[in-house]
Amino acid sequence: MSGAVQQAPEVVGGPPGQPSRGAWRALREAGALLARQREATVFVVDVLLIIYFGFISTVGRQAFFTHTNLITVTQLAAPIIILALGEVMLLICGEIDLSVGFIYQLAPFIMYFLITDYHVPGLLAILIALLSGPVIGWFNGFLTVALGLPSFIATLGTGFIINGIVLTTSGAQQQDIPPEVKGIGHWIGQYAWAEITFAVILTAIFHILLTRTRWGLHTVATGGNQLGAREAGVSVARIKYGNFMLTGFLGSLVGLQIAFQISIIDPTSGGYIPMFYAVAAAVIGGTAMLGGSGTIIGAFFGGILLAVLTNGFSVVGISAYPLPIIFGGAILLAMIANVQLTRLRDRGKA
Amino acid sequence: MTEQAQQDPAVPPSADDDVLRVEHISKKYGAVTALVDVDMHLRRGEVLGLIGDNGAGKSTLIKIICGFQPPTSGRIFMDGQEITFKSVDHARSLGIDVVYQDLALVNQLTVYENMFLNREPVRWPLLRKKKMRKEAQEHLDSMGIKTLKSVDLQVASLSGGQRQSIAVARSVFSNAKILLLDEPLAAMGVKEGAMILDLVRDLKAQGMAIIIIAHNYGQVFPVVDRVNLLRGGKITFDKYSQETSVEELTEMVVAEYRKALEERHRAAS
Numbered sequence: 276m277s278g279a280v281q282q283a284p285e286v287v288g289g290p291p292g293q294p295s296r297g298a299w300r301a302l303r304e305a306g307a308l309l310a311r312q313r314e315a316t317v318f319v320v321d322v323l324l325i326i327y328f329g330f331i332s333t334v335g336r337q338a339f340f341t342h343t344n345l346i347t348v349t350q351l352a353a354p355i356i357i358l359a360l361g362e363v364m365l366l367i368c369g370e371i372d373l374s375v376g377f378i379y380q381l382a383p384f385i386m387y388f389l390i391t392d393y394h395v396p397g398l399l400a401i402l403i404a405l406l407s408g409p410v411i412g413w414f415n416g417f418l419t420v421a422l423g424l425p426s427f428i429a430t431l432g433t434g435f436i437i438n439g440i441v442l443t444t445s446g447a448q449q450q451d452i453p454p455e456v457k458g459i460g461h462w463i464g465q466y467a468w469a470e471i472t473f474a475v476i477l478t479a480i481f482h483i484l485l486t487r488t489r490w491g492l493h494t495v496a497t498g499g500n501q502l503g504a505r506e507a508g509v510s511v512a513r514i515k516y517g518n519f520m521l522t523g524f525l526g527s528l529v530g531l532q533i534a535f536q537i538s539i540i541d542p543t544s545g546g547y548i549p550m551f552y553a554v555a556a557a558v559i560g561g562t563a564m565l566g567g568s569g570t571i572i573g574a575f576f577g578g579i580l581l582a583v584l585t586n587g588f589s590v591v592g593i594s595a596y597p598l599p600i601i602f603g604g605a606i607l608l609a610m611i612a613n614v615q616l617t618r619l620r621d622r623g624k625a
Numbered sequence: 626m627t628e629q630a631q632q633d634p635a636v637p638p639s640a641d642d643d644v645l646r647v648e649h650i651s652k653k654y655g656a657v658t659a660l661v662d663v664d665m666h667l668r669r670g671e672v673l674g675l676i677g678d679n680g681a682g683k684s685t686l687i688k689i690i691c692g693f694q695p696p697t698s699g700r701i702f703m704d705g706q707e708i709t710f711k712s713v714d715h716a717r718s719l720g721i722d723v724v725y726q727d728l729a730l731v732n733q734l735t736v737y738e739n740m741f742l743n744r745e746p747v748r749w750p751l752l753r754k755k756k757m758r759k760e761a762q763e764h765l766d767s768m769g770i771k772t773l774k775s776v777d778l779q780v781a782s783l784s785g786g787q788r789q790s791i792a793v794a795r796s797v798f799s800n801a802k803i804l805l806l807d808e809p810l811a812a813m814g815v816k817e818g819a820m821i822l823d824l825v826r827d828l829k830a831q832g833m834a835i836i837i838i839a840h841n842y843g844q845v846f847p848v849v850d851r852v853n854l855l856r857g858g859k860i861t862f863d864k865y866s867q868e869t870s871v872e873e874l875t876e877m878v879v880a881e882y883r884k885a886l887e888e889r890h891r892a893a894s
Contacts, residue, residue: 487751492738499733506728507742508714567733 313561317576328587352582353470358553359574360481361522369498369566370426374434378526380545383534390453397455412523416516450540464532482571498566559609650699659685661858677855691723692716720802729792732781737761786817
């Protein structure tokens with residue numbers, strides 16, 4: 276980068292209207308830096324989007340940076356981010372969880388039925404609801420590791436089953452939050468900043484988990500070279516079970532948060548859409564689907580990107596219909612970057 | 626004994642102690658017999674070349690020695706004591722380690738992370754990365770592996786020879802006493818190959834016992850003390866390298882190849 280700075284005078288001296296060599300080099304170096312640091316790329320896109328919606332667009336200037344709207348953005352981003360944390364860990368170790376949105380759907384109903392039908396104390400009911408995620412995660416792990424199903428299919432199946440259980444037991448009826456848990460509910464999801472606070476703290480924890488602990492190292496090893504990891508004595512099965520269980524936990528947490536946030540336990544919340552947003556955030560953030568590589572911070576910024584886009588469109592008053600085109604484009608661009616950069620790196624080695 | 630070996634590497638180490646000995650090893654997979662009554666031994670500080678065609682039983686023998694699978698019958702001795710390997714981990718804990726060319730390392734991890742894989746020092750809950758870097762670097766230095774710019778490099782960015790030396794270094798690092806190198810020079814240039822052979826010589830000088838499994842025995846012949854030829858599940862040839870030559874080995878392998886061809890012709894006609 277210092278080279279680019281030294282080249283700056285050339286830009287000034289160059290013939291006007293023609294891109295000088297120095298400018299090109301600066302651009303190329305900036306590009307290379309962004310390419311190396313995938314999180315930085317997404318971060319820059321986030322900032323540009325926020326600048327556009329918040330300062331440039333005429334409507335957005337008045338509406339984007341209002342207190343209410345900022346809360347809306349964070350409440351859009353937080354669930355995507357939290358679910359993405361689990362998906363990143365799973366994608367790195369070579370698996371995926373399609374059922375997490377249904378774990379999200381199920382958890383608040385478990386809490387509700389425990390309190391109303393079984394008179395379990397509120398706090399305990401919340402705890403059991405939170406544990407339902409890891410239990411389902413364990414079952415996903417069992418299907419994948421012990422029975423050898425591809426996790427894509429295994430979790431597709433469990434997802435449908437959980438959905439069916441929720442619809443059957445609830446009679447597809449919405450329920451109110453039981454009064455016993457309204458107090459603690461504020462802290463979990465009802466206070467304006469509760470969800471994003473959880474998201475930020477969990478991001479920090481998962482980032483450390485991935486980059487600075489044995490668990491993270493073994494997760495990368497499992498996805499990068501499963502045979503080699505097993506050869507070295509890494510318990511590949513334990514890593515996979517564990518990451519399914521972590522993802523399940525995050526799913527049930529998000530389910531409770533959303534229920535408290537909207538003050539209703541809704542059998543149609545959750546499902547495949549939030550899960551796909553989470554996977555999209557992970558991919559946009561730089562996590563490859565091939566296993567062995569991925570970033571937590573990238574997924575965080577990927578989640579922000581999806582939320583800011585969704586919110587920005589509605590704030591600025593652009594029709595929301597073309598939004599999926601942009602999402603799809605972002606996913607493809609991110610994936611092309613993932614694949615091509617890996618190819619470039621491998622070619623550079625040879 | 627070690628002194629003698631260092632003074633004159635051409636003189637084979639004395640025969641009084643086998644670090645590893647297998648007796649009457651047979652292995653059957655259902656109706657298929659992979660190994661028939663194999664006897665093999667390996668001495669301290671010795672480099673044994675194990676050669677043989679595809680399907681001769683090399684990998685079966687290696688899998689038995691490294692604890693991956695038990696033999697159908699036969700006995701295994703380490704330092705004179707009979708032993709039954711329960712698993713790869715068990716064999717490794719006793720000091721036997723296999724280095725596979727492509728299997729060994731995780732491309733997405735750095736050199737030092739690979740060196741410590743599954744033995745990472747931890748100050749709970751965090752990895753002691755500084756300690757890992759430092760010790761990995763020291764260990765590579767002590768082994769004379771100097772082609773790496775940094776232990777922070779991702780393994781994906783290394784050459785085949787560098788990867789192989791890291792894989793070997795990792796085994797040594799984990800206190801292996803017996804190394805099994807599976808095709809250590811496969812897909813490697815001359816310069817890279819020479820680097821690995823130097824590494825083998827260094828390890829041998831330090832008293833490591835090594836079995837090299839190689840197709841291209843011409844390439845590894847200069848570092849090998851003794852050659853065993855495996856053919857049809859049996860060891861049909863066992864000589865010190867001073868008593869044989871690459872030419873003799875070639876003749877033998879070619880003769881076998883002819884015999885096999887003739888047999889096939891006879892069977893066809």
